Amino acid sequence: xxxxxxxxxxxxxxxxxxxxxxxxxxxxxxxxxxxxxxxxxxxxxxxxxxxxxxxxxxxxxxxxxxxxxxxxxxxxxxxxxxxxxxxxxxxxxxxxxxxxxxxxxxxxxxxxxxxxxxxxxxxxxxxxxxxxxxxxxxxxxxxxxxxxxxxxxxxxxxxxxxxxxxxxxxxxxxxxxxxxxxxxxxxxxxxxxxxxxxxxxxxxxxxxxxxxxxxxxxxxxxxxxxxxxxxxxxxxxxxxxxxxxxxxxxxxxxxxxxxxxxxxxxxxxxxxxxxxxxxxxxxxxxxxxxxxxxxxxxxxxxxxxxxxxxxxxxxxxxxxxxxxxxxxx
Numbered sequence: 001x002x003x004x005x006x007x008x009x010x011x012x013x014x015x016x017x018x019x020x021x022x023x024x025x026x027x028x029x030x031x032x033x034x035x036x037x038x039x040x041x042x043x044x045x046x047x048x049x050x051x052x053x054x055x056x057x058x059x060x061x062x063x064x065x066x067x068x069x070x071x072x073x074x075x076x077x078x079x080x081x082x083x084x085x086x087x088x089x090x091x092x093x094x095x096x097x098x099x100x101x102x103x104x105x106x107x108x109x110x111x112x113x114x115x116x117x118x119x120x121x122x123x124x125x126x127x128x129x130x131x132x133x134x135x136x137x138x139x140x141x142x143x144x145x146x147x148x149x150x151x152x153x154x155x156x157x158x159x160x161x162x163x164x165x166x167x168x169x170x171x172x173x174x175x176x177x178x179x180x181x182x183x184x185x186x187x188x189x190x191x192x193x194x195x196x197x198x199x200x201x202x203x204x205x206x207x208x209x210x211x212x213x214x215x216x217x218x219x220x221x222x223x224x225x226x227x228x229x230x231x232x233x234x235x236x237x238x239x240x241x242x243x244x245x246x247x248x249x250x251x252x253x254x255x256x257x258x259x260x261x262x263x264x265x266x267x268x269x270x271x272x273x274x275x276x277x278x279x280x281x282x283x284x285x286x287x288x289x290x291x292x293x294x295x296x297x298x299x300x301x302x303x304x305x306x307x308x309x310x311x312x313x314x315x316x317x318x319x320x321x322x323x324x325x326x327x328x329x
Contacts, residue, residue, distance in 0.1 A: 005071055005089045009101055012090035015039060031055075035106065042106035043087070048240075049099035054172045058161045059152055059241055064100035066239040067091050072145050074216070075239070079137045081130045083107070083235050107235050111227035118263040123228055128269060129276040130234040131221060131254070135247035136280035138216035148219065148243035150210060153253075154202035154301050157182070181305025188308050191319055194326055198301045204329045205298055209246050212291050213282075217245045221254040223261050247277065248288075248295035256299045256306070259314060266317065290328055297325025 006012040013019070018037040022044070032047040048064045050056045056064075069075050070089045078084060085104040093099035112119060119127075155161060157178050165175035182199075186192045198205050219241030227235035251273050255266050262269060270292060274284055300307065300322040307315040 005067065005091050007090065007092055009090050009093060012088050012101055012103055013038070013045070019045075036103075044104045044106050044108070046102045046104065047093075047099065048102065049094040051095060051098075053240075054165055054175060055156075055240060057165065058156045058175075059148060061148070061240065062098050063146075064091065064098070065147055065242055066102055067100040068145055068147065069239050069242060070102075074145075074242075077137075079130075079133045081133050081233055083229060083233050084239065085235060085237055104237065107227055107229075107237070110229055110235055112223040112261075114224070116260045118261050119223065121263045124263050124269070125272055126228065126232070127221070127226060127234060127254075128251075128273045129279075130236075131218075131250060132247070132273055132276035132280050132282075134218065134236075135215040135250070136277060136282050139213065139282060141214065141216040141244060143244040148241055150243065150245050150249075151202060151206045152243075153219075153241070153245065153249065154198065154205060154298055156302060157305060158199055177309070178305045181309045185304045185308035189304065189315065189319060191322060191326070192304075195297075195300055195304050195322065198297075199304070202298075202301060205294060205301065205325075208329060209249060209291070209294050209298070212246045212248075212287050212294075214244050215247050216242070217247070217250045218242055219250070219253075220257075221250060222257045246291050246295065247273075248291035249298055251292075252295040252299035253302065255296075256303045256318070293321070293324040293328055295325075296321035 013036060016036045016038050020035045022033045022035045031053045034045040034047070036043050036045055048056065048066070050062055066086070067089050070086060075084045075086060085107050086102050087105055088103035090101045093101060159182075162175050162179045162182070165172065166179055182196075186196060189195065218236060218239060220238055221236070225236060225238045229235060251270065255262070255269060259266075274288060278284055296318065300318045304318075307318050
């Protein structure tokens, strides 16, 4: 069932007694945030428009995917272990009506703290189990809403996208850093030619992953989007890159972007997710090995730039796993 949306920011924020601009270091997209009080309760408003948000530009999002998910009722259909925190949406805002505003309960006290410290093992295993629960719940899901195409996941940091962003009058930090990182990756990695070829034209990887079981993906399971309620539910915010794909692709993104914060090895996290997926009723025989090999190759296609700027051992791990994926293409 679709959810009602407001047609103006005034309607969405009716009764607000206080509005204050806010910013967190984990928010890197350029989106604008406010903290508001309505009926004595604290909420957060996230303002989305492609003019302000480089992630929307890099992912081709003119329609504000979180608003699309809200209207389509997909967020209402999440498994009970997940809390998206959204309580209202306004659409048709800003230039060309491309913008939206999300009104969310203020879950800040329960979000993973900012920084690079590892999370606890209990919390990590809960995150992975709830990721598997999401994927199992939507197993076989078909995208009837024109969300993000699977190919877009591997084009975020393509040369064309980054050159467009870095040519803007005000260059955001991540596109600039990613451009430098890819230059270093090209000089540093022994498999750079293969990875960079997929970065430019990921279709063989996309097709191989597309031949495997598909589900609904959140798209950005980074620690800055995660938290834990006292009752054990996982808070999962920022649904800007959601769409169809293989669950291993989501896991690979999680392992890459959260590498510094994992309390155990990446191999242990992979095993934990696969075990949870089976625990939620999904058989992994016959496809899992190929999926994780291809997905980890995809992780390097997405984040080779970031690995090249960091620890050499971390880059070597991803290169080794990427070779197994390349052998499957």
